[in-house]
Amino acid sequence: MDEVAVEYIRRTVLKIPRDEIMAVLQKWGFLSEAQLQTINFRQTKESISHSVAQLCEESSAGIKQAALLDIIYNHIYPNKRVWSVYHMNKTGKASFFSFSTQVTINFREYEDNAIWIRIAWGTPYTKPNQYKTSYVVYHSQTPYVFISASTLRSNLPLLCQAMVVASNYHNIREMELRSHCLNSLKDIVFKRYSQNFQTNYPLQERNVLTENEDLRINDENRSEKERIHRLNQECFGDGPQPKLDFAQYKLETMFKSDPKWDVLEKKEPFRCLVKFSSPHLLESLKSLAPAGLADAPLSPLLTCIPQKARNYFKIREKSSLHPGSFVSP
């Protein structure tokens, strides 16, 4: 068991950028300062990891310490995983099913009221595989859970069930919100990002675009620029946007074209998937209109992303008299 733990620690250390290994090990606190001083951090990462493994073996590190290091690593670098948001509520009846499997579970509480739960999955017959982990982040007194499942998605129902029971709710459902940036997901569902509300006070000073003080240049489009700026402010607000990787729109609408073109013989919804990807989706959407790449105001389908707390959309035809499209809840 110890060899597994030590090897796991070694591989975790390999994932850390070399300049930050010392800081992470200090946070971990398992190896003493004296022991850390003996490591030469100028070697290659491979050698550093072996030094650390050696020290851990001497100090009899176990699975618990290895798991703790993994939690700390994932807390410092959460953006290496994809996180989904789940919403819990108390409507409906609580239902349970029984399932048994072997797991390793570790908890760690952080100052921002976040509880990090690490689960290493096994099967009813095998010991937990420390390399197949899921992470759950939960903030007290909130109905949201942030889950980063590993490859074993079959364990998700069990995980969700456990969360519901532990937090005293009845139901859990997956929200259509996914991203690499955990903090941005938190910002969106906890409403910590800057929304633009209309107020009388504090007075919203008109942001006169004064980049070019040169009096020789006349801005012919000044009023248009200011209009775009104002509309953008109303949609996106002033502050930094939450960081999302993509927005996906699944269209199931009828293809609207000139009848004489008659693309589709059958009157069937045209299935189409549109995906916007970006290192920072919302900031790039915010800069579309000022850059002249899109008309302001932008489509509400794009600007409603943080407010609706979703980046997966299904767009279907409105089934009433008014033709148009509506977004499914």
Place this chain on the structure above:
Amino acid sequence: MEEGRNSDEKKTALCGRSLTAASQDGGGRMSAVPLAQGKVEGGKVYSGDGVLGYLEMLEAQAHELGLKQEEKEQQEKKLNRLKAKVQELRTRRDELRAKVELQEKRLLDKEGVVTDPARPSAQTVLEWKVKSIKAMLQVFYLTGISGKLTKQGICFCISTAYEGTYLDSYYVDLLIKPEVKIQRHSVPIFIPLEQIAKKYLQTDIRRFLSVLSDHLNAYVGRRHQADQLEEHFSDRIEGTLQRNSLCNLLVFNYTVSSDSKTFPFNVRLLYRDLCCSLPTEAIISCTPGTLSLLAKVAAAHSNTFRQMALHKAFDSIINAKESQD
């Protein structure tokens, strides 16, 4: 001009190099062909050391001079602009001074009507009106609940404060038709907004706002007290202050000294009333066995925590201890 030429010639002597150019012949091979006897000088290439080279040099010099002149012009322009601005500010300052003197004079004159030596222009009247409206809006904001009509309803702003310090503002954007509904808001998720809205939003908006404001102010007050405790007394607290999202459960440890011995105390503050910023319970525990000795002290501390703001309570506890020792 003469000097320049001499120095150029010196440079030419020191670092002359001939230029070659590569040209492609029909077969696509590159061969080196001397283009001309030229010189490389100070990063600038002169393609001949005859008339052409001299002309190029002159051209370059003229270009440089042109740039310098442009720069100079720009600086002059900037200077003029600043001078104009200074002038403007000076006149404005004079105007304001005149106004202030006028006001003072008015205050001193208790009888009779003083004819204004400077009749306020329409501009200044307008400015005063705008200023007074802005002040009025600020007053509304300072009351804690203010709102602005929007196209579809009203956007309320709840500005929270605790003991004179203004803290965060929270917004609730309401739709009015067909029924009163919250369109969007910036209320933190752990405030029971949905419950409050369910109870009061349809029937009594004032009550809804009042209850929501109580919750928010209490939350912000508790959070402020916890922050103040951490900021000012982190050295007197063992470990860190633990709190939950609503800041209605706070736990921390500190030491009490009595008879030259130190005892660790653990305090657990429960704020069961979410609209209240003082704890309903303050449970103090010590290491088992010592409670009997310190029961009085613990009870006194518990009372203090329940009656005063957290950071002030802690301050008085520490100072009381120090005056005892």
